[in-house]
Amino acid sequence: MTAIAKPMRKREALGVRSEKRVREILAVAREVFAEHGYEKSTTLEIARRLGISEATVFSYFTGKRDLCMQVIKIWYDEISLVLEQDVPLVDGTRARLHFVVHKHLVTLMQDGTGMCKLVLGEGRSADDAFAALIAGLKRRYTAPLMKVLAAAQRAGEVRQDMPLPLLRDMVYGSMEHVLWDAMVNHNPPDIATTAAQLTSMLWTAITPEDPPLERLARFHHDVAQALLQVQDNPAPLP
Amino acid sequence: MTAIAKPMRKREALGVRSEKRVREILAVAREVFAEHGYEKSTTLEIARRLGISEATVFSYFTGKRDLCMQVIKIWYDEISLVLEQDVPLVDGTRARLHFVVHKHLVTLMQDGTGMCKLVLGEGRSADDAFAALIAGLKRRYTAPLMKVLAAAQRAGEVRQDMPLPLLRDMVYGSMEHVLWDAMVNHNPPDIATTAAQLTSMLWTAITPEDPPLERLARFHHDVAQALLQVQDNPAPLP
Amino acid sequence: MTAIAKPMRKREALGVRSEKRVREILAVAREVFAEHGYEKSTTLEIARRLGISEATVFSYFTGKRDLCMQVIKIWYDEISLVLEQDVPLVDGTRARLHFVVHKHLVTLMQDGTGMCKLVLGEGRSADDAFAALIAGLKRRYTAPLMKVLAAAQRAGEVRQDMPLPLLRDMVYGSMEHVLWDAMVNHNPPDIATTAAQLTSMLWTAITPEDPPLERLARFHHDVAQALLQVQDNPAPLP
Amino acid sequence: MTAIAKPMRKREALGVRSEKRVREILAVAREVFAEHGYEKSTTLEIARRLGISEATVFSYFTGKRDLCMQVIKIWYDEISLVLEQDVPLVDGTRARLHFVVHKHLVTLMQDGTGMCKLVLGEGRSADDAFAALIAGLKRRYTAPLMKVLAAAQRAGEVRQDMPLPLLRDMVYGSMEHVLWDAMVNHNPPDIATTAAQLTSMLWTAITPEDPPLERLARFHHDVAQALLQVQDNPAPLP
DNA sequence: AATGAATGAGCATTCATTCAT
DNA sequence: CATGAATGAATGCTCATTCAT
Numbered sequence: 001m002t003a004i005a006k007p008m009r010k011r012e013a014l015g016v017r018s019e020k021r022v023r024e025i026l027a028v029a030r031e032v033f034a035e036h037g038y039e040k041s042t043t044l045e046i047a048r049r050l051g052i053s054e055a056t057v058f059s060y061f062t063g064k065r066d067l068c069m070q071v072i073k074i075w076y077d078e079i080s081l082v083l084e085q086d087v088p089l090v091d092g093t094r095a096r097l098h099f100v101v102h103k104h105l106v107t108l109m110q111d112g113t114g115m116c117k118l119v120l121g122e123g124r125s126a127d128d129a130f131a132a133l134i135a136g137l138k139r140r141y142t143a144p145l146m147k148v149l150a151a152a153q154r155a156g157e158v159r160q161d162m163p164l165p166l167l168r169d170m171v172y173g174s175m176e177h178v179l180w181d182a183m184v185n186h187n188p189p190d191i192a193t194t195a196a197q198l199t200s201m202l203w204t205a206i207t208p209e210d211p212p213l214e215r216l217a218r219f220h221h222d223v224a225q226a227l228l229q230v231q232d233n234p235a236p237l238p
Numbered sequence: 239m240t241a242i243a244k245p246m247r248k249r250e251a252l253g254v255r256s257e258k259r260v261r262e263i264l265a266v267a268r269e270v271f272a273e274h275g276y277e278k279s280t281t282l283e284i285a286r287r288l289g290i291s292e293a294t295v296f297s298y299f300t301g302k303r304d305l306c307m308q309v310i311k312i313w314y315d316e317i318s319l320v321l322e323q324d325v326p327l328v329d330g331t332r333a334r335l336h337f338v339v340h341k342h343l344v345t346l347m348q349d350g351t352g353m354c355k356l357v358l359g360e361g362r363s364a365d366d367a368f369a370a371l372i373a374g375l376k377r378r379y380t381a382p383l384m385k386v387l388a389a390a391q392r393a394g395e396v397r398q399d400m401p402l403p404l405l406r407d408m409v410y411g412s413m414e415h416v417l418w419d420a421m422v423n424h425n426p427p428d429i430a431t432t433a434a435q436l437t438s439m440l441w442t443a444i445t446p447e448d449p450p451l452e453r454l455a456r457f458h459h460d461v462a463q464a465l466l467q468v469q470d471n472p473a474p475l476p
Numbered sequence: 477m478t479a480i481a482k483p484m485r486k487r488e489a490l491g492v493r494s495e496k497r498v499r500e501i502l503a504v505a506r507e508v509f510a511e512h513g514y515e516k517s518t519t520l521e522i523a524r525r526l527g528i529s530e531a532t533v534f535s536y537f538t539g540k541r542d543l544c545m546q547v548i549k550i551w552y553d554e555i556s557l558v559l560e561q562d563v564p565l566v567d568g569t570r571a572r573l574h575f576v577v578h579k580h581l582v583t584l585m586q587d588g589t590g591m592c593k594l595v596l597g598e599g600r601s602a603d604d605a606f607a608a609l610i611a612g613l614k615r616r617y618t619a620p621l622m623k624v625l626a627a628a629q630r631a632g633e634v635r636q637d638m639p640l641p642l643l644r645d646m647v648y649g650s651m652e653h654v655l656w657d658a659m660v661n662h663n664p665p666d667i668a669t670t671a672a673q674l675t676s677m678l679w680t681a682i683t684p685e686d687p688p689l690e691r692l693a694r695f696h697h698d699v700a701q702a703l704l705q706v707q708d709n710p711a712p713l714p
Numbered sequence: 715m716t717a718i719a720k721p722m723r724k725r726e727a728l729g730v731r732s733e734k735r736v737r738e739i740l741a742v743a744r745e746v747f748a749e750h751g752y753e754k755s756t757t758l759e760i761a762r763r764l765g766i767s768e769a770t771v772f773s774y775f776t777g778k779r780d781l782c783m784q785v786i787k788i789w790y791d792e793i794s795l796v797l798e799q800d801v802p803l804v805d806g807t808r809a810r811l812h813f814v815v816h817k818h819l820v821t822l823m824q825d826g827t828g829m830c831k832l833v834l835g836e837g838r839s840a841d842d843a844f845a846a847l848i849a850g851l852k853r854r855y856t857a858p859l860m861k862v863l864a865a866a867q868r869a870g871e872v873r874q875d876m877p878l879p880l881l882r883d884m885v886y887g888s889m890e891h892v893l894w895d896a897m898v899n900h901n902p903p904d905i906a907t908t909a910a911q912l913t914s915m916l917w918t919a920i921t922p923e924d925p926p927l928e929r930l931a932r933f934h935h936d937v938a939q940a941l942l943q944v945q946d947n948p949a950p951l952p
Numbered sequence: 953a954a955t956g957a958a959t960g961a962g963c964a965t966t967c968a969t970t971c972a973t
Numbered sequence: 974c975a976t977g978a979a980t981g982a983a984t985g986c987t988c989a990t991t992c993a994t
Binding site: 519539540 | 983984985986987988
């Protein structure tokens with residue numbers, strides 16, 4: 001996927017056992033990379049923890065970088081999937097924003113600075129390919145919220161005079177800083193409170209500062225629409 | 239402050255010539271570190287670009303780490319100083335926020351991704367001492383805005399229900415993301431516009447909401463929620 | 477015992493092939509260290525002589541110091557073992573002393589100044605751990621003779637008014653000087669003769685003097701002194 | 715004296731001031747070499763302690779090795795001179811032996827392992843020139859005792875069946891071991907006692923094991939000679 | 953499928969020594 | 974006479990990666 005095809009005696013047809021191996025390696029690699037960061041992690045340590053040889057690791061992955069990329073990719077895929085599934089279950093734009101913010105903080109905080117440090121830190125890698133990959137993963141991860149915001153924007157519920165990416169940067173940038181601060185200061189904040197506060201401010205920020213009149217007008221419209229729907233599908237009378 | 243006293247073959251009383259050398263080395267080191275990040279930069283490359291030997295570099299600095307720290311420190315000192323001097327010249331809290339935002343974007347953008355990448359990336363270093371140093375420098379750098387916000391908060395001009403650090407994280411986190419996006423996508427935004435937009439949203443976010451309006455909004459939200467539920471599960475009328 | 481457990485990329489379960497490699501490296505390292513001494517020997521030279529890379533050497537030994545320690549340890553173990561086995565086969569205290577002296581001279585002389593220089597020279601290393609290790613090895617090496625002397629001392633066959641360590645120092649110190657002289661002057665003495673002569677003198681030295689003779693000697697000495705004084709300062713006769 | 719002439723801008727005609735400088739440098743160099751040994755000492759440290767630049771040191775000495783050689787040479791010259799002057803003041807072969815032994819132990823012990831470690835350790839240097847120089851200095855240093863022993867040997871007071879160098883090796887070798895033990899174990903022995911014990915054993919060792927008759931014959935001869943002298947120079951009668 | 957063994961390419965750091973000024 | 978400044982040449986050590994078996 002990422003690795004350039006290169007003449008190696010690598011996995012061709014992955015058998016069942018192989019897939020298990022791959023997963024084992026990825027699991028341990030995640031641990032190691034999370035503990036030390038990319039540069040300071042060694043393939044030796046990963047192999048040792050697995051009780052296998054370095055060579056075996058290299059027969060499943062193109063190299064250290066490949067391995068780390070996969071680790072990050074899988075992690076992002078996991079949390080992206082969760083978001084994709086759960087966000088639609090939440091109702092209302094503001095509630096969805098709050099859900100995403102809360103979930104993000106919980107997720108990045110819960111593994112004890114491990115993946116957080118790796119993803120936040122190594123996402124800033126000097127390696128362009130690396131950074132680009134992570135950027136792609138991030139795009140998927142942020143997509144659920146982006147869709148919500150886009151829709152809300154079209155509906156006028158969110159300011160239309162702001163580019164969507166800027167909204168995203170504000171949401172995720174704020175959180176990244178909060179997380180990094182917590183990490184550096186070894187002072188984890190109360191997540192629920194922080195999530196509520198952040199959501200409150202972010203919502204205010206991205207919400208149109210429309211004059212009372214406009215707001216009331218939209219309110220009127222909403223209620224009217226609702227009434228129409230109720231009329232079209234009259235509830236059965238007893 | 240930075241250099242730990244250690245038996246080094248170093249200049250102590252810096253002559254005029256020496257100071258020039260120090261500046262030369264720092265300048266080139268800034269370039270190199272900016273290009274490759276700390277880990278991938280080599281003392282050899284720095285020396286080569288200067289046309290001097292590695293030994294000379296080591297005679298002016300304790301080591302690679304020391305050199306990089308100095309580079310970052312000087313850069314932060316420069317931009318911190320500017321901010322400390324200029325922010326008071328601007329009138330009004332909102333104007334000051336805009337000034338800081340604009341200045342930050344301009345500064346980090348202008349050096350062609352260099353220091354930006356280094357500072358943003360290496361601030362996330364696995365090395366705790368490193369990270370701690372940068373954290374300290376960042377504190378000074380963000381202090382001017384923090385003072386402004388703190389005063390505004392006391393004056394009731396800024397929301398008092400939000401911790402100051404959270405405000406800071408939102409301001410600088412948003413910008414960091416904007417910058418990083420621009421960097422990764424090689425797609426520099428229009429700075430003036432972005433600054434204006436960010437300031438607009440941030441200001442709204444950190445500013446107290448007009449109480450009646452806020453209450454109205456909450457009412458609106460509640461009704462909307464209720465309507466949604468009605469639509470999905472039309473309740474039997476009594 | 478020697479190698480400190482440390483995250484090294486090392487062989488753990490030594491295969492047959494590996495053991496051979498280890499022995500090869502130790503053999504060459506012995507040569508190199510013997511030729512140049514510890515400080516001036518380089519891991520590169522050792523690797524080059526073996527036709528392998530430095531990295532390979534480092535994959536079998538923790539480092540230069542470890543390698544050298546092993547070399548010295550093995551050498552001492554070899555000659556200690558021989559002594560431990562052979563000394564009991566010799567009968568009589570004097571014969572045993574002679575055996576040890578002779579063996580020591582032969583052993584240290586035969587390898588063409590190599591290990592002799594290394595062990596004698598590097599035992600004087602500035603590195604305390606190094607010196608301590610060698611001191612320990614020396615203790616084992618000198619133990620067989622020490623046991624013999626201790627027993628003889630208890631039996632009254634050897635002077636009881638002298639501390640055992642002093643006896644040891646006299647025995648081995650004498651030989652060390654003899655060897656070093658031979659080394660520096662490139663003038664190897666006849667070992668058999670030297671061994672006999674040394675043994676003769678040492679035996680006399682550590683053996684109790686015949687009491688009456690000793691008393692006589694002291695009387696002689698006193699009179700001689702008195703006479704000398706009389707000659708220098710002829711006293712007026714009463 | 716030792717250094718090969720080489721095109722350098724070095725001392726040509728030593729002025730008075732220069733000689734002082736030379737002495738200062740030598741004094742400090744002695745300290746440094748004594749503290750760390752040759753290899754671990756640096757020209758930088760020597761210069762720093764003097765408050766002068768390394769370059770200045772190099773303008774007075776050919777190099778580090780030269781400097782160290784001079785230090786050792788001077789040290790040996792000092793103690794050699796003392797011995798040359800004092801030994802003749804002591805009367806009797808045994809007393810002289812005791813004097814030399816005692817003096818040697820005191821001298822090497824008193825400077826707190828410094829020069830002792832340097833001379834004993836670096837005398838074993840892998841550098842042949844170095845070792846040869848020290849061998850030469852040692853020869854001068856041991857000469858006084860050698861003369862005494864040679865004379866005693868000619869007089870039959872010392873065993874004539876032993877080569878002189880072997881006697882020397884036994885005397886100085888024993889002491890060297892005693893000293894080195896003390897050094898390594900940080901356990902300085904009582905010097906007076908050790909000197910007495912060593913002298914006792916050494917004297918026994920190098921003294922002919924002549925039968926009582928021979929000894930008595932010599933005693934008779936001695937007394938007769940003394941009487942003759944007294945008769946030739948009759949003391950003035952009152 | 954797994955790995956034991958080997959290594960090429962670095963890399964930060966040290967230090968004696970030189971020389972123009 | 975002194976030295977500030979510079980450096981060439983090492984040096985021990987690490988690690989991702991390869992490949993024959």
